[in-house]
Amino acid sequence: MTPTPVLELKNISKRFGGLQALKNVTFDLYPGETHALVGENGAGKSTLMRILSGVYSDYEGEYILDGEPTLLRSPADAQARGIGMIHQELSVLPELSVAENVFLGRQPLTPWGSIDWSKMYRIADEELGHLGFEINVKRPLEDYSLGIQQVVEVLRVILSGARVLIMDEPTSALSPAEVERLIELISTLRQQQRSIIYISHFLEEVMRVADRITVLRDGQKVDTLKQEDTSVDHLISLILGREVNATLPSATEHEDKQTLLEVRDLCSDAFNHIDLVVGAGEVLGLYGAVGAGHFDVARALFGMYRVDGGVIILDGHEFPQRFSASYAIKRGVAYATESRRKSLMLEEANYRNITLPHLGRIARIVPNRKREVDIAEPAMQMVNVQPPDPHNAVGKLSGGNQQKVAIARWITFPPKLFVVSEPTRGMDVGAKNEVLGILRNFRNDGFGVLVVSSEPETVLAVADRIIIMSRGQIVSELENQGNLDKDALMRLL
Ligand SMILES: Nc1ncnc2c1ncn2[C@@H]1O[C@H](COP(=O)(O)OP(=O)(O)OP(=O)(O)O)[C@@H](O)[C@H]1O
Ligand SMILES: [Mg+2]
Structure with missing residues (x-):
C-alpha cells in the first residue's frame, strides 16, 4: 500500500501582475521524505513555497493537505496545520538565550503564570540533545555560529508542531563543516518521519540529502526524479534546458604586475x-x-x-x-x-x-x-x-x-x-x-x-x-x- 502524501499541489498557477511566476505546477511530499526543489534564479521555487506555507492564498490550482483540499490563509494557519518554514534570513533574536529562542513566544509557564525557566532550560537542552547538539542553552544565541542559530530555528519550528519543514537555501551562509552538520540533522529529522522540502543551488548537496528532486524552469515543472535516477550533470541540463558553458574567460598574463x-x-x-x-x-x-x-x-x-x-x-x-x-x-x-x-x-x-x-x-x-x-x-x-x-x-x-x-x-x-x-x-x-x-x-x-x-x-x-x-x-x-x-x-x- 502506498502511503498518502502529506501534501499535494495540483496544477498550481500564480501571477504577479503580468508575470506568470508559476504555471500548472504539480508537487507532492510523503511522510519521512526529503524532496528537493531546484531551478534557475527566478524559476519560481520560493513562490511555490510561499503558497505552501500560507503566504499567498491567491493562486489557481488545488492544495491537498492530508488528503483534504485546503486553503491556507496565512503563515500562522500553515503553522497550525504543521507546516513550518525555516527562513534564510533567520528570525532568531541573537541577544536572547538559546533556550528563549527555542521557545520564542511560547515559553512554558508555571501554574502562577510566570515563565518556567527551569523547565524551559531542561526541555531546550533535551531537545537539542535529541538532535545531536550539546549547547549551553543559557548562553546568548549570538555566542554561537550561524549554523547553530539555524539549528535553533529548526528546533523552534519543530516544537511548534511542524511535520513539514521547508528549507529555502539553508546552507548558503554556512561553512562547509556546518553544512555537514545540517545534513546529519536532516537525516535525524527524516528518521522522525518528518518531511522536508529542500531548496538549494548546491546540486552535490541536493544529491546527498534528497529522496526525490523536482526541477522547475520558467515557472513550470520540468520533471520529478528519484535521486538514484539522476546525477548532478543531468540536473544541470534539466535546470537550464541547454548545455552549460562552464569555462570562464581564460586568465591573461600581465606584464610586471604592479x-x-x-x-x-x-x-x-x-x-x-x-x-x-x-x-x-x-x-x-x-x-x-x-x-x-x-x-x-x-x-x-x-x-x-x-x-x-x-x-x-x-x-x-x-x-x-x-x-x-x-x-x-x-x-x-x-x-x-x-x-x-x-x-x-x-x-x-x-x-x-x-x-x-x-x-x-x-x-x-x-x-x-x-x-x-x-x-x-x-x-x-x-x-x-x-x-x-x-x-x-x-x-x-x-x-x-x-x-x-x-x-x-x-x-x-x-x-x-x-x-x-x-x-x-x-x-x-x-x-x-x-x-x-x-x-x-x-x-x-x-x-x-x-x-x-x-x-x-x-x-x-x-x-x-x-x-x-x-x-x-x-x-x-x-x-x-x-x-x-x-x-x-x-x-x-
Ligand atoms: N512579490 C513579487 N512581485 C512581483 N514579482 C515577483 C514577486 N515575487 C517573485 N516574483 C517574480 O516571480 C518569479 C519567481 O520568483 P521566485 O522568487 O519564486 O524565484 P526562485 O526560484 O526562488 O529564485 P532564486 O533562486 O533566485 O531565489 C521571478 O520572476 C520573480 O521576479
Ligand atoms: Mg528563492
Whole structure:
C-alpha cells in the first residue's frame, strides 16, 4: 500500500501582475521524505513555497493537505496545520538565550503564570540533545555560529508542531563543516518521519540529502526524479534546458604586475596582523570559515569596519586611519557585501540601485532619470537580471537576481579595486559562471579583485592566489594554478 502524501499541489498557477511566476505546477511530499526543489534564479521555487506555507492564498490550482483540499490563509494557519518554514534570513533574536529562542513566544509557564525557566532550560537542552547538539542553552544565541542559530530555528519550528519543514537555501551562509552538520540533522529529522522540502543551488548537496528532486524552469515543472535516477550533470541540463558553458574567460598574463593594494598589519577586534597585497590584474581570494574575520577585513577596506591599527595603501595613496565609504569610492574601491539585503534598497527600482554609488558622476546637479536608465540597462543585461526591466523594484526580484543587481552596480564605472564578499551566493549554476566571468574580465582589464568567501569552490574558480584566514589571522597563502582542491583548502582552516 502506498502511503498518502502529506501534501499535494495540483496544477498550481500564480501571477504577479503580468508575470506568470508559476504555471500548472504539480508537487507532492510523503511522510519521512526529503524532496528537493531546484531551478534557475527566478524559476519560481520560493513562490511555490510561499503558497505552501500560507503566504499567498491567491493562486489557481488545488492544495491537498492530508488528503483534504485546503486553503491556507496565512503563515500562522500553515503553522497550525504543521507546516513550518525555516527562513534564510533567520528570525532568531541573537541577544536572547538559546533556550528563549527555542521557545520564542511560547515559553512554558508555571501554574502562577510566570515563565518556567527551569523547565524551559531542561526541555531546550533535551531537545537539542535529541538532535545531536550539546549547547549551553543559557548562553546568548549570538555566542554561537550561524549554523547553530539555524539549528535553533529548526528546533523552534519543530516544537511548534511542524511535520513539514521547508528549507529555502539553508546552507548558503554556512561553512562547509556546518553544512555537514545540517545534513546529519536532516537525516535525524527524516528518521522522525518528518518531511522536508529542500531548496538549494548546491546540486552535490541536493544529491546527498534528497529522496526525490523536482526541477522547475520558467515557472513550470520540468520533471520529478528519484535521486538514484539522476546525477548532478543531468540536473544541470534539466535546470537550464541547454548545455552549460562552464569555462570562464581564460586568465591573461600581465606584464610586471604592479601592486595596487597593500595592507600592512591591519588590526581590529575581529582580525589581527593582516598583511596582504593585490596586484593590478590579479584576483586574490581571501578564504575562511564563517566567523574567521575575512568578511570584516573586506568591510574595513571600505571604511565600514573600525580598525585599531595598520596601513592601507591603494595605488600609492595611504588611507587615513578613519575614512568613509564615499572616500573609498573616490579612491577607486568598490565593495559588494555578502548580505544583499543590507546593500540594496528593496523598494527602489533596479536602475536606481545600480546608479546609486555613481550619482555624483552621472548628474552633478539634478538627477537625470533617462541617463540613469541608459547606464543601468546594459549593466543589467551583462549579468542577465531577470526580468530585465530597469524600472522594476529590486524587492520583487528573486533572491539570486537581487544579488546580480548588487554586482551590476560596479560594471559601468569599474573601480580600481573590487572587493566582493560571496559573489555568487544564492545564484544558480548559470549565473555563478556569468558573475565569475565578469570578475575574471575585471582582472584581465588590469583591475584588482579581492574575492572574500567561505565557499572553497568560489575562490578556487577565480583566484590567482588564495590567502586563508582562521580566527582572525592569516594562516596560509597559496598560488592557485589548478593544483588545489576543496579538501586542500578546508584542511588549512
Ligand atoms: N512579490 C513579487 N512581485 C512581483 N514579482 C515577483 C514577486 N515575487 C517573485 N516574483 C517574480 O516571480 C518569479 C519567481 O520568483 P521566485 O522568487 O519564486 O524565484 P526562485 O526560484 O526562488 O529564485 P532564486 O533562486 O533566485 O531565489 C521571478 O520572476 C520573480 O521576479
Ligand atoms: Mg528563492
